[in-house]
Amino acid sequence: MSFSPLVERLMESFRVLPGVGPKTAQRMTMHLLERDREGGQRLAEVLGEALERVGYCQRCRTLTEETICGLCASTRRDDSVLCVVESPADLLAIEEARGYQGRYFVLHGHLSPLDGVGPEDIGLDLLDGRVAEEGVEEVILATNPTVEGEATAHYIASQLGPRGVKLSRLAYGVPMGGELEYVDGGTLSRAFNGRLPFESE
Numbered sequence: 001m002s003f004s005p006l007v008e009r010l011m012e013s014f015r016v017l018p019g020v021g022p023k024t025a026q027r028m029t030m031h032l033l034e035r036d037r038e039g040g041q042r043l044a045e046v047l048g049e050a051l052e053r054v055g056y057c058q059r060c061r062t063l064t065e066e067t068i069c070g071l072c073a074s075t076r077r078d079d080s081v082l083c084v085v086e087s088p089a090d091l092l093a094i095e096e097a098r099g100y101q102g103r104y105f106v107l108h109g110h111l112s113p114l115d116g117v118g119p120e121d122i123g124l125d126l127l128d129g130r131v132a133e134e135g136v137e138e139v140i141l142a143t144n145p146t147v148e149g150e151a152t153a154h155y156i157a158s159q160l161g162p163r164g165v166k167l168s169r170l171a172y173g174v175p176m177g178g179e180l181e182y183v184d185g186g187t188l189s190r191a192f193n194g195r196l197p198f199e200s201e
Contacts, residue, residue: 007033059130061106061123062088071095071104078102080137084127084156086110086144094142102140105130110148111155122152124159131160138166145172145190 002008007029014025032040056062057069064070071077071091081102085091091104107122119125131139139160143149157167173191174183183191 056106060091060104061108061126062091062104076101079134081140082131082134082136082138083140083142085142086149086152090142090144102138103136107143107152110143110146110152112148119155119159124156127156128159128163131163131165136165138168141167141169 003011010033011022011025011029014020014028015022020028032043053065054063055065057064057072058067059072060069062069062071066073078101082105083091083094083100083102084105084107085094086107086109088106091106094100094104105123105127107124107127109117109122111117111119111122130136139156141153141156143153143156153169160167171194173187173194174180180188
């Protein structure tokens with residue numbers, strides 16, 4: 001059995017989302033058409049508006065419908081510290097942790113010569129200009145702990161090092177609440193290399 005052409009197109013459209021295969025796309029389609037047409041209409045309206053109006057902040061390059069996002073417009077943030085992340089989702093994760101009060105720069109990816117992604121493709125010229133012009137004292141390299149993320153962090157460090165800014169990298173290691181027997185060897189090795197003095201209260 002096959003569905004009507006329009007239903008098939010709707011199912012195929014859902015498959016552009018990451019992690020959505022044929023069965024999940026079919027369930028989403030059936031749910032909206034059979035049980036929640038009003039919700040589907042709201043989804044269509046908001047999706048259309050977001051695709052039309054949301055762009056990138058001219059300062060940090062995160063997603064926003066304004067020229068300058070709320071984080072960059074805030075006068076409560078510390079201008080001397082700049083955190084470099086790979087994506088707006090990484091920025092959101094750091095904000096939700098509520099421990100960082102500096103500024104951000106979003107790369108929208110990482111260096112990947114095999115895929116033809118070079119420094120200019122992820123805005124490293126803009127990052128260099130921002131560090132030079134805004135009096136940034138510390139750059140936190142918060143790229144992902146992947147081969148590409150590490151290579152990107154090293155490249156940024158080599159470019160910004162001569163400017164005399166302090167460069168730091170997020171610490172990686174054993175997660176809170178984790179058990180050592182379940183931690184992979186690479187993470188455990190990094191945790192040992194980055195160990196800190198123990199301070200009892």
